[in-house]
Amino acid sequence: MSGTTGAAAAGYEAVIGIECHVELKTQTKMFCGCLNEFGGEPNTKVCPVCLGLPGALPVPNLRAIEHMIRSGLAFEAAIPAFSKFDRKNYFYPDMPKDYQISQYDMPLTQGGVVRYWLEDGTIKECRLVRIHLEEDTGKSTHAGSGDGRIAGSAYSLVDFNRAGVPLMECVSEPDIRSAEEAVAFLEALKRTFVQLGVSDVKMEEGSLRCDANVSIRPIGAHELGTKTEIKNMNSFRSVQRAIDSEIARQVALVTSGGRVIQETRGWDEVHATTHSMRSKEEAHDYRYFPDPDLPPLEVSENTVGWLRVELPESVIRRFTRYTGEYGLNVQQATQLIDNPSLAEYFDACVALSENPAQSVNFVLGDLSRLANETGVAIYASPVVPKHVAELIALLDGKTINSKIAKDLLERMWSGGGSPKAIVEREGLAQTSDPGAVAKFVDQVLAANGDAVAQYRAGKTNVLGFLVGQVMKASGGKADPALVQTMMTQRLA
Numbered sequence: 001m002s003g004t005t006g007a008a009a010a011g012y013e014a015v016i017g018i019e020c021h022v023e024l025k026t027q028t029k030m031f032c033g034c035l036n037e038f039g040g041e042p043n044t045k046v047c048p049v050c051l052g053l054p055g056a057l058p059v060p061n062l063r064a065i066e067h068m069i070r071s072g073l074a075f076e077a078a079i080p081a082f083s084k085f086d087r088k089n090y091f092y093p094d095m096p097k098d099y100q101i102s103q104y105d106m107p108l109t110q111g112g113v114v115r116y117w118l119e120d121g122t123i124k125e126c127r128l129v130r131i132h133l134e135e136d137t138g139k140s141t142h143a144g145s146g147d148g149r150i151a152g153s154a155y156s157l158v159d160f161n162r163a164g165v166p167l168m169e170c171v172s173e174p175d176i177r178s179a180e181e182a183v184a185f186l187e188a189l190k191r192t193f194v195q196l197g198v199s200d201v202k203m204e205e206g207s208l209r210c211d212a213n214v215s216i217r218p219i220g221a222h223e224l225g226t227k228t229e230i231k232n233m234n235s236f237r238s239v240q241r242a243i244d245s246e247i248a249r250q251v252a253l254v255t256s257g258g259r260v261i262q263e264t265r266g267w268d269e270v271h272a273t274t275h276s277m278r279s280k281e282e283a284h285d286y287r288y289f290p291d292p293d294l295p296p297l298e299v300s301e302n303t304v305g306w307l308r309v310e311l312p313e314s315v316i317r318r319f320t321r322y323t324g325e326y327g328l329n330v331q332q333a334t335q336l337i338d339n340p341s342l343a344e345y346f347d348a349c350v351a352l353s354e355n356p357a358q359s360v361n362f363v364l365g366d367l368s369r370l371a372n373e374t375g376v377a378i379y380a381s382p383v384v385p386k387h388v389a390e391l392i393a394l395l396d397g398k399t400i401n402s403k404i405a406k407d408l409l410e411r412m413w414s415g416g417g418s419p420k421a422i423v424e425r426e427g428l429a430q431t432s433d434p435g436a437v438a439k440f441v442d443q444v445l446a447a448n449g450d451a452v453a454q455y456r457a458g459k460t461n462v463l464g465f466l467v468g469q470v471m472k473a474s475g476g477k478a479d480p481a482l483v484q485t486m487m488t489q490r491l492a
């Protein structure tokens with residue numbers, strides 16, 4: 001039983017808010033010219049600015065700011081004319097300045113709403129509080145075994161390559177009600193950021209990290225219960241498991257007369273439980289103040305207007321177009337949307353063929369199989385959307401049957417070009433002429449006396465065999481429906 005189902009059974013509902021950090025894809029870091037690249041030898045992508053050396057001055061990265069505005073606009077957030085950077089003061093060994101440049105009361109984007117879908121196609125909404133911009137910290141690695149304080153390690157290493165990488169923090173309102181919804185919400189963020197090209201969103205490389213605020217309350221209540229914040233979830237699967245486990249823990253605690261304490265809890269993947277880490281710090285603990293090295297940001301209406309015009313169709317709009325207008329199922333729509341270049345290819349096929357059902361069959365069926373077998377992406381293959389549309393027209397017009405269509409796709413994949421030209425050149429058009437088909441049927445009946453006798457004796461399943469023989473005799477070109485009808489008539 002999931003945490004959500006268990007909570008409902010006990011008369012409680014979960015209230016969940018998500019905070020997630022997403023590393024932005026830029027050439028250079030947020031405030032200096034060091035390369036923003038994952039990995040590499042430790043401490044090789046550093047300079048006085050990202051190491052926080054005295055006298056170094058930060059210069060904001062324009063591309064990162066544009067990424068932020070585009071992300072905000074994609075979720076219908078407001079883009080204030082003025083925003084500013086603040087210093088968030090705390091000590092951490094992987095943050096040499098002893099403060100992090102972040103945004104406090106005047107972030108780059110405010111509000112907004114994320115629309116996402118569940119596996120059954122239900123569309124849900126979660127409001128955003130804000131998306132703000134900050135810099136990432138370095139990375140500590142606790143190593144060796146000994147009596148060191150941290151997780152039994154002997155010493156700690158620190159790598160500043162990640163320090164100063166532009167990071168956006170998305171904070172949601174507590175509109176989420178289950179672990180499943182939380183994951184679907186994160187999937188929607190991920191799809192949008194990938195589509196916009198603002199981030200690679202690779203959880204395994206830490207470019208998306210998320211925390212969840214979880215509380216429970218009696219079903220029907222309006223006030224919020226005391227929340228805990230869960231950290232250390234490093235995959236969508238662990239988000240689901242951690243939230244479920246935390247909901248179950250809180251319900252068990254409250255129904256046995258206990259009380260939830262506001263605290264930060266870590267997720268333990270191995271034991272599938274959350275554990276207390278520390279009491280939660282409040283915003284005032286960080287002594288935010290405007291960064292004196294960075295003047296406020298002024299974003300003109302003109303800039304916002306241009307960025308808005310250039311936005312691609314939103315992910316949720318594409319989903320409703322695919323499932324509504326085109327009649328695709330949720331799985332087909334999701335599969336296409338998760339691969340934006342494939343979705344664009346599919347859209348081009350539909351625009352030319354006006355046949356979404358057949359286009360999706362080819363794109364997710366034979367073409368995807370050929371792509372897997374050859375390691376060549378569909379859009380990079382010699383099969384252009386125009387030729388897919390031609391193939392669909394040949395099928396729709398019954399010039400060819402589906403068997404020939406399959407063979408043609410293989411040949412198009414190896415550079416065969418226009419399917420229409422191949423059909424004309426090699427006389428592959430389907431034979432729908434009753435006289436010609438009748439000849440093949442007669443041949444097959446004459447050569448398969450045994451099968452005919454069996455059929456007449458009641459073994460009607462030999463019909464498939466006989467039809468197959470006719471298809472073979474015709475070189476695969478006979479119209480299968482016509483063969484079937486004719487054969488049944490002759491045998492009657």
Ligand SMILES: [Zn+2]
Nearest residue numbers: 032034047050
């Ligand atoms: Zn640097």
